[in-house]
Structures are given as C-alpha cells and as structure tokens.
Amino acid sequence: MxxxxxxxxxxxxxxxxxxxxxxxxxxxxxxxxxxxxxxxxxxxxxxxxxxxxxxxxxxxxxxxxxxxxxxxxxxxxxxxxxxxxGLLPLWLLFLVVGRDLWLTAGSLAYRHWVGPLQIEPLMISKVNTFFQILLVLGAILKVGILNLDPVWVHLLVVIVSLTTVFSGLAYTVVWGRRAWVHFFPPAGAGRGA
Structure with missing residues (x-):
C-alpha cells in the first residue's frame, strides 16, 4: 500500500x-x-x-x-x-496523570450519555502544556547541563501544579455546562441544544 x-x-x-x-x-x-x-x-x-x-x-x-x-x-x-x-516530585506526576485520566473519563462519559464531544483546546490548557514543557527542560538543564538555580524549577513546579488543576477544572466546567444544557434545556429550547 x-x-x-x-x-x-x-x-x-x-x-x-x-x-x-x-x-x-x-x-x-x-x-x-x-x-x-x-x-x-x-x-x-x-x-x-x-x-x-x-x-x-x-x-x-x-x-x-x-x-x-x-x-x-x-x-x-x-x-x-x-x-x-528524581528531578521532579512524584506527586506532580500523579497530578499530571490524574488530570489526563479525569479528562479521558469525562470525555468518555460525555460521549456515552450526551453525544459527540467537540474538544476545543482551552487557553489554560495551552498555557499548562507550555509550562509543562518548560518545567521538563528546566529540570533537565538544572542537573544535567547548566546547573540552574533550583528556585526556577521550584517556581515552575508551582505554576505547572496550578495550571494543571485549573485546566482540569476548566474542561470540567465547559463539558458540565454542555451536558447540563443537553439534559435540562432552557425554556423554549429543544433537547440537545
């Protein structure tokens, strides 16, 4: 082929x-x-x-x-x-993986009970991905190449933690609203609006 x-x-x-x-x-x-x-x-x-x-x-x-x-x-x-x-804390891995599992489960549930799900990347998710990449690069550079000041990596850990939580919550709210409107349409609107 x-x-x-x-x-x-x-x-x-x-x-x-x-x-x-x-x-x-x-x-x-x-x-x-x-x-x-x-x-x-x-x-x-x-x-x-x-x-x-x-x-x-x-x-x-x-x-x-x-x-x-x-x-x-x-x-x-x-x-x-x-x-x-040993460059990043284990709890951060659990947070990042947990968010992805939460969103995967949510999208499957949405598709099962509501219907097709149009996934538009939210700005907070793009910000989260950017800082996740920056954190990995910073962690590698800190120990392996440039010997960066660890305060920058610690700051990025905090930022990634916050953006991971906020992006997970943002998708939950967006998809939750759509599901709510599907099951409880506003007066005058048809079901599945």
Missing amino acids: RLRLRHLPNAVTVSRIVLTVPIVWFMYRGDYWPALVLLAIAGLTDALDGYLVRRYGWSTALGAWLDPAADKILMLGVYLAVTLS
Whole structure:
C-alpha cells in the first residue's frame, strides 16, 4: 500500500510516538544531551505535522485523534522518566496523570450519555502544556547541563501544579455546562441544544 501525501502528517505524528521510547530511555539513564536533541526533534515533528495539515489541508480523522494522543504519550513518558530520575516530585506526576485520566473519563462519559464531544483546546490548557514543557527542560538543564538555580524549577513546579488543576477544572466546567444544557434545556429550547 502506497503512502499518500495526505497521510504524511500522520506518519510524522507516529514518528513522535516512536521517539518517545529513546527519549525516556536516555532521560532515565541520565544522558541528557541526546534526550534534549530528541526532544527538540519531537517538538519539530509536532510543528511539522500541524503545518502540513494547515498548509495543504491534509487532515484525516485518524490524524485528529493521533496528534493529541502522540503529544500525551510523549509528555507522560517524559514526565515519568524525569520523575523516576528524581528531578521532579512524584506527586506532580500523579497530578499530571490524574488530570489526563479525569479528562479521558469525562470525555468518555460525555460521549456515552450526551453525544459527540467537540474538544476545543482551552487557553489554560495551552498555557499548562507550555509550562509543562518548560518545567521538563528546566529540570533537565538544572542537573544535567547548566546547573540552574533550583528556585526556577521550584517556581515552575508551582505554576505547572496550578495550571494543571485549573485546566482540569476548566474542561470540567465547559463539558458540565454542555451536558447540563443537553439534559435540562432552557425554556423554549429543544433537547440537545
């Protein structure tokens, strides 16, 4: 079977999933330079697949599911490796994973009882992802490369904690309101509005 050009973004996305394994391995072993190089490449694949979809309209149903899944796999793998290496506290890993499990369970429940769920990334979620990435980079740079002042990493831990909680709450409120309107439509509106 030939790879069509419209499937190229999906292949790029899959490469990000594949890169997660050596990134996690290098980080766990404390080989931070190769891990950072592969993380940079993974970041470029994220930018590249998004560019290809926007520029050429090569979007697919698989890609709409695969891209956020690849991001989550990479992020959770990296957080697991950084935590197991002792660079970040275990409770933060539980918080990050717990938020993702909460949102996954919520989206499944919504789809089961309400219907299809249009997931639009909220600004707080984008902010959370940005600071999660910054925290991982800061933690690696602190011990492995630049010997940063730990106060910056501690500050990022606080910011990531807050944005993780707030983003989880924000999605819960947005989806909860939609479910409420579905089951209890305002007067004069039809069910499922």
